[in-house]
Amino acid sequence: MELNPQELVFYLFALLTIASAVVVVTIKNIVYAAFSLMVTLFSVAGLYVFLQADFLAATQVIVYVGGILVLILFGVMMTSGSLDLKLKLERGQLFWGGVVSLTIFGLLLSVITNTPQWENVDIGASQEPTTRKIGEMIMKEEYLLPFEIASILLLVALIGAALISRKEVRDE
Amino acid sequence: MLSLMIFIPLLGMLVVLFAIRREQEELAKRVTFIITLIPLLIAVFLFVDYDRSAPGHQYEEDMMWIEAFNIRYHVGIDGLSVTLVLLTALLGPICVLASWKIDKGIKAYLALFLLLETGMIGFFCALDMFLFYVFFELTLLPMYFLIGIWGGPRREYAAIKFFLYTLFGSVLMLIAMIAVYLKSGTDDVARTFDIPTLIELAKTPGHALADPTFQIWAFLGFFIGFAVKVPIFPFHTWLPDAHVEAPTAISVILAGILLKMGTYGLVRVNFAMLPEGMDFFCNGEGRWGNSLAILGFINIVYGSLCALAQTDFKKLVAYSSIGHMGFVLIGLAARNESGLTGAILQMFNHGVISAMLFLLVGVVYDRAHHREINGFGGLGSKMPIYTGITTLAFMASLGLPGLSGFVGEALSLLGAYSKFKVLTILSTAGIVVGAAYFLWTLQRVFLGELNPKYEAITEINGREIATLVPLGILTIVLGIWPSIAIDMFREAVSLLPLVQ
């Protein structure tokens, strides 16, 4: 089977995504898991690029890697005091979790392979960079309201996170 | 007129609750007594004024209540209800008198009692099924509290048991009721809750309500609802507990009125409105044709046998009620004139007699503070009047001719015999057993040597006699001349779908 370089890179990203995600799920050390998650997030950003979603890819990197992941690492550090970083796995939960996840996987696989809307779809023509278009849609067209609401949501999250964290400050 | 009678106790409840201070206990009792006299006066007036020759309902009041479901405030009485209303109204003041000794939270007690009375009178007057159900359920709450707060040592258990059982029955009834309502019309033809209308519709051939299968199921729903109230075996076990734990006056109401609500419902709804369903369970044919009569038989024999086994005076009376309601059932199952007349008469008479019995138990309990039958003995020599009245009540209850209990029982059995020969013959065992437990009780409590513990027991007092005498007179009068009552509801009975 001949692979063109583009495809090769795609499959590389795909593999990376999955492999790192598997590591996230299985590895005992939570710090390694966090770093492995970083790899996953990067790879997903790479996949966005293949989907010609450049703005999305950038956002993914900035928000996820720059924000969320850092937050997670902070969390790991701040809660590591008494906690052993080794993760415990309990057998029953593990078993049933596995069964359920596999079943879901099976169901979803069946869905993606059988849904007529997704069969043999033509890949659309290459698009312009989407940033401008996204900006227009968010600021002028139907996504204005969601944008505003999302901003309120962020504000609320900000206040809330601060409020709950601030408890700690008052504690001391 | 009817609304006045229904809601005056409710009004009275507000008066007792808000216009009387907590310390004025005597006043509260007197006020309540006077309030309960008003419905009694109205009921007596109705009893006298009621046109006995006219079939159908009288003194009707009808107005729209909840338009969306065509629910109406429709009340009216026919001969059947007027007798029961009279019974309710009569027991009202009697129970207030019987409650005179209650010392804990008398105000709340009286208020709840008045609420209960509204529920009961309303139930017997309601001609709209929804209203009927509301009043039916309205009696639950006050009853729960009255048993639960003022009852005996196991009151909490008894109260919740009563509550759960009745609610269980009534939810099934609710389903049946909704189904009947929905079947009474379509989206285009207005549906109705009006009982007289529904009765007509159920008779109309081809109408959805007249469908036998539907009627059978609806019958079952209603039946279980009422069966719990009656109570019919095997839904009866709440009754001994509730009766035993309830304070005297409340036992009186329970036995006197609440049980009648069940049988009244059976007549009003199951009998009148669901003739096909009734037919299925009473026609004496097929697998289910004897069901109702069998239940009646079980009630009679089983209730009586259980009564025989009791050593608690009150429990004995409670079980005897189960037995006596069996006669009502078997009379109903007969679906003929004498059976039905007997059943209705028995309803009324049992109301009077069991009220007497519970009052009598209360009298001795107030003095001895226990009800263990074997713990008495020889009271006859110390309390002759009490003994005399008790003997009268016992004799009435065991169906002595010349007293009211006999007529109902005899008519029920006579009616039933023409349909269910074997079952009726077996049921007559109840007559013997009935005599056995009453006589045995009489012997253990009143006859024999005086138990030295009760050397100083006091004779029944004037207030207690006053509660018993009206009932005793009714017992005798109705025993001698039952037509006074029968004249009232003969027309009502003739309107029911009888089968000769």
Added chain:
Amino acid sequence: MTNIASIPYFIPEIVLVVFAVVIILYDLGSKKTGGNGAAYLGLIGLVIAVITALVIGSEDRSLFLGMVRLDSFAMFFKIIISVATAATILFSVRSSELDPETKGEYYALLLAVTLGMYLMASSTHLLMIYLSLETVSLTSYILAGFLTHSPRSSEAAFKYITFGAISSGTMLFGISLLFGMTGTGDIMLISSKLGEMFSQGNVYPLAVLLSITFILAGVGYKIASVPFHMWSPDVYEGAPIPITAFLSVASKAAGFALFLRLFYSGFKSADASIDWSMMLAVVSALTMTVGNLAALPQQNVKRLLAYSSISHGGFLLMGGVLLTSEGLQAILIYLIIYLFMNLGAFFVVILIANEVGSETIDGYRGLVSRAPLIAVSMAIFLFSLTGLPPLAGFAGKWILFAAVIKEQLYWLAVIGLLNSVVALYYYVRIVKAMFLESSDDTESLSFSPGSLVLLLIFVVPTLLLGIYWNPLYELSRASLGKLMG
């Protein structure tokens, strides 16, 4: 309607946002003085929002290019939610649980969550649905964990957010699949697309089933239906009581608004191949049964009411099963009634927690002699929750069952009613403690007149609506508007 043109019809929501911000600013300014200024500001904001909403009216309009819809159905829920929020604010004022220092943020968050609920009631786009759901959820997490120095509160928040995140994640995945199949997020369009697909046979039913079930996970967790209910007892128990009351009423109402809109106007056309009715009926029966059974052995009244509210969710769902206008109407009516009786019950819990310091049933012993009015009110609420006439709960139950029986779902009706018998048992346990048992402590409790007036606000409708509920019926019919098409 375009974005700009939509703004006038969006004033109520804007008012809420403005007041939320004002409260925070006010709070900053009055940090030291304490007092209930923030609460009253919140109340004023709510009142203005409701008034403006009423002024704007409920003529059917699609706003913001199809993102939200202004109709009588949304209007109905907005009012319900506003009343619940107002009650919660009033409860919070009287609750001694909350730290007065953080009350400013607290009321601001309450307004924010109200905004989210408004949007839940009116969203017609999958993205908006997800957004509004998340707004409500995130705020709720914070509110649930609001109590300082309370491990219970933190634990509640933790469980809530974990549960909520998974559920909404699942929902989002379902949304993505649906988006993938129909190529749009507008639920009206989705509805017509689905219909088209089904009629052409150009569809993989499992995909539809799966995506809708995934979406159901998000909605189900809001209305706490089985199997998405498990967070609620823990969260209800751990959260501050006013928030518990709020979650059990407002959150549930908003969840139902969303659920009904999704299923009635979105997925109904998928009815052809998948028996949603049956699925919902099973879920509904399970929900009420599980809620009731688990409530039986509870000792903590809050937790007991949590389970009871699960079972009421099941009752409500029963109306949703039918996909008929009667069923919908029944849900609306039941919600109104549920609002009064459940909030009332929670208010009593707050008062008792304040005065007696106990949330367990034992704390209610002998209440009738210590605070007769409170005890009687509580009994009224509880019996109304049971559904006994002549209390409002009965009217609700009645209409629901009438709708169910009309569709011949007798089995569901029987299960529902048997459940109400079981329910009686645990409600009565509280009543029993209050009336039938006596406590060692007999000194009578005193409550401020304000509290009693507030209590009456809930008692009176619970009584009156049981006796005369025709207006409710009319109101619910009007509120259905064009939802049913």
Added chain:
Amino acid sequence: MPVVPLISIILVAPLAAFAFFGLLSLTGRNYARQDLVSTAAMLVAFVCAVLLFTNVVADPDKYSHDGAEIHSLTWLPLGSVNFSMGFLFDSVTSVMLLVVTIVSSLVHIFSIGYMHGDPRYPRFFAFLSLFSFSMLFLVVSDNLLGIYIGWELVGVCSYLLIGFWFEQDAPANACKKAFMTTRVGDVGMFIGMMMLFTKFRTLSLYGTDGIFALASNLTTADMTWLSIAGVLIFCGAVGKSAQIPLHTWLPDAMEGPTPVSALIHAATMVAAGVYLTARMFPILTADSSLFIAYVGAITALVAATIAIVRFDIKRVLAYSTISQLGYMMLAIGAGSYVAGLFHLTTHAFFKALLFLGSGSVIHAFHAAHHAHDHDHEHDHAHGDDHAHGDNHAASFDSFGIDPAQDMRHMGGLRHKMPITFVTMLIATLSIAGVPYIFSGFWSKDAVLVEVLYRAISWNSVHHYILFSMAALAAVITAFYMFRLIFMTFTGEPRNQEMHDGAHESPWKMAIPLIILAVLSFPIVNKWSFEKYVKQPAQPHVHAPKHATYDASQDVLHAQLGLSDAHAAEDAHSEDAHHDAAAGHHNPDHDKAHNIVVPLSFVIVIVGIGLSALFYYWRKISADAVAARLRPIYTLLWNKYYFDELYDGVLVALTVAGSKVLGLFDLRFIDGIVNGVGVVVQAGCARVSGWFDNTFVDGLVNLVARITWSIGGRVRRVQTGMIQNYLLAVVGGVVLLILIFRALF
């Protein structure tokens, strides 16, 4: 004389006397001279009864047929079915009214003396009045329902009066036993009534749509049914008239005051059963008649044998009563209505006399007893000798018998109490059937003649057997009655202390004795009785030789028979019973008569002679014979073990039941001794009580418990661990999808 007002007065007078007492009691007081009120009421009733009798005398043709005059009105109008209540007046009613009022009046008078000083003296008279009312009501009722009402009321009065001295256990037990046993019979009667009602839609007896008229139209197909109905109605009579097997209550009923025994348990109430059977005469079939006859004959014989070995003077009389009632039943069963009722009438007087006489003796002995400072109430607290179940000779001693009633303490009283002795002797001669001089001869002779006549004319083996039994019973009757007289009045005093204290009763008690003694002579004679009382037709009884049933004749018979008994007689001249009423020109009848009269002499001589040998001349030692015939004696002493049979079955059942239930309780055994019937029912009842608590309630509780435990389980699912919840969510989603994927 107007019938309705007079009957009304007869009923109202005693009722008013009772009501007077009842209402006054509510205030807690009693009128001390209730005795006068009640007695006056009874005398009024008596006068009215006499006035009514003049009607019969004036127009015997009209009143000699049953159901001659009826005044009824609707009592329970149900619509299509109506129950009426009314007065029936015919010669039988009139005779019964006379009998009841005479005996009752005399007993009232006697009681004034006998009950003097009793703490509940007024109450006694009130109860007597109530009884009289009930009995009279029974007698004048024209329909089965009315009879049943009176029937039960007399039962209650009997209950109240037997238990009059309720402080002691024996009366308390006895009254309950009496009521219960008779009620068993009453239930049978009620079932019979239900059968008749269902068939005929009425409970009225007479008139064109009465039961008799309708029953006469029945065909052979209905004969079994009618027989069963007749036997069931007769069940009531079995209970009330203490026929075997429901006779055990009557001896116990002797625990009541003696005047009560005289009035209720000798003369009137127990005779009500005979009266009822007589009233139902027209619907008796050949089968049911034979059944009745056998029950009567067996009762007559068995009770007589038991009476031989009693020592309690009242119990001897009680068994004698049972035996005599058996005679009456036999007569009616054998088809002789007239003979039955005639014996009823004569028996009422001489048996009342015997009881009152024995009361007089007991009264005297009690007085003596008191004089010797004994507490009689304490002593006879255990009068119920069966209860102890002792059947060995040692216990034949005075154990369990009130000394004042024990004949072994008596003897030689004829000098002390001459009036009592003479009057009782007259009654004894009468009951023994001493020919020609005494009324008892005439009535007993009539019974025997009728039975033998049936035997001869129908050539019926059954009736020969019945006749032999009756004759044998007559011998025994003469024997034990004279045993009573000899032991009580002749010989030497056996208990000198008591003998010394005894004295003749006061005049208040003596006068009734004398009046009754007069009535024991054939004042009521056979010819006058037969003149006034005419036998009704029995459309469904045919001599066995009419093997082929002639339906057409029967219809004719029915049409004629009820409207005119004479016509019926003509139509069926072979039917023997009509001849009995019409005269003695039937050869078979004459034959029977010619056999019976000489036989009567033999019976009397053998009976009295044997008795004298044993107890007067003491040529034979009763004890020696008893020892020789130990098994028979034991059997008789234990009254054929009827009580033990009832008790024993119950014990076995109860014990078995209890063991099964693991609820065996010593109190059961004690309880069993307490009374017949009640205990087995208690056993069953406990079972059902247990069943109720354990099973029915248990089932419900089980449901509750299961619900609760499911609640607990559901609750335990809520582990508090969030990941379990998450698993439930995700798993739930998967399950939902899978289930619906599978289903749809």
Added chain:
Amino acid sequence: MSLQSYLVISIILFSLGIFCVLTRRNAISILMGIELILNSCNLNFAAFSRYVTPPDDISGQIIALFGIVLAAAEAAVFLAIILAIYREFSTISPDETDTLKG
């Protein structure tokens, strides 16, 4: 590089996320699982935007964008709550924060 290949990656991520959430005994790991799930959703939207919707309609991408934003907000609150839990319970194991149950 068909649509299916993206979808396969997405569903693997989703399943792994679910598995992670269900089995890991650490609150932060649960948060990571949630992030995996959200990523899979966003990947779906992006893929559908590219393949299913018309080329000029990029609403899929925008929804994914909102997804990212919401994920961030959620993560922030989640971590704050984890810190609070840690403070109260001195552990962030979900097994041990089980005082509310039954």
